[in-house]
Amino acid sequence: MPRDRWLIELLGEHQVFTTEQVAALCFDHLHTARNRLVLLNQRGILARFRDGVRPGSQQWRWTLDLIGLAYLAARADQPAPKPATVRQRVNRLATSPKLGHLLGVNGFFVDLAAHARTTPGAELSVWWSERTCRTVTGELVRPDGHGVWTEHGTTVSFWLEWDQGTEQAHRVASKLDGYADLHRATGLNHLVLVWAPTPARETSLRSRLARHPAVASGTLTVATGAGGTTEHPAGPVWAPATGTGDRVRLARLATHRAG
Structure with a gap:
């Protein structure tokens, strides 16, 4: 979907958004945004993480996963990233003191x-x-x-x-x-x-x-x-x-x- 591609490009530039930030950017309802983000996660386009706290007490943070990064690499005529590299990238972002x-x-x-x-x-x-x-x-x-x-x-x-x-x-x-x-x-x-x-x-x-x-x-x-x-x-x-x-x-x- 064009909206999905636009979100991938935004995450390529800005690295990470919360669920509510994504909803504000390009959805009319938070529930619709959540459903779409979960689907993109299941398909390997987006990765998600949050602090290890009581479930539901912190919004998910969303960033690019393997397929999302591979899409951007293909558009830039660059080699596709390796799965281990992508996982390291997500882990570094999730634990970054600058998050x-x-x-x-x-x-x-x-x-x-x-x-x-x-x-x-x-x-x-x-x-x-x-x-x-x-x-x-x-x-x-x-x-x-x-x-x-x-x-x-x-x-x-x-x-x-x-x-x-x-x-x-x-x-x-x-x-x-x-x-x-x-x-x-x-x-x-x-x-x-x-x-x-x-x-x-x-x-x-x-x-x-x-x-x-x-x-x-x-x-x-x-x-x-x-x-x-x-x-x-x-x-x-x-x-x-x-x-x-x-x-x-x-x-x-x-x-x-x-x-």
Whole structure:
């Protein structure tokens, strides 16, 4: 099915989704998504895993299995992967300490894509993984993702920094050095979005980000948002780092773009 191929390609780029993320991306009902995912798993196209906890208390995580990876390899005119290699890949992903971060980043973009599905005039036309970002940014900076969002004729391009609150605020702010270097080297004028886990963390980060020379001088446009809200990231959740703190929709950040 075309939807299955699209999902395989998305997983080839973004590695892993939860059941609810897949449902939000391309199904109208969670039950339908579950049934289709189980079928794709039974046919060796998708693999699934979750922590060893009480059954039903954690969503399945879905990634590509042997046939799904072989499909992508054939499309790229590459050798098919070996079963043992695929199993090692799934096991590494399931036990990776970065899994929560990866699911969080993917969830951010899934929320945008899901909103676009039901909102006329909205579109997430570009969604890059960290790996694809590095083909453009090299060693200058390591964004967690890149997106191009359009709503009602207004388009914004952005880099995403998904903050988990595990780094000191000054270390997060220091990442703007790399974005400033990238801006000077390439002329790319993308927004830098910093998503914090809590409002308190966001407040701490904003004060640091606003004082960064590249932000204060207008070289970079940085905006912050935080978890703990029912609003999706396309909505009025973004506060420009040098602004008054008023929240605007993602598309409205285009009016705050630096020169």
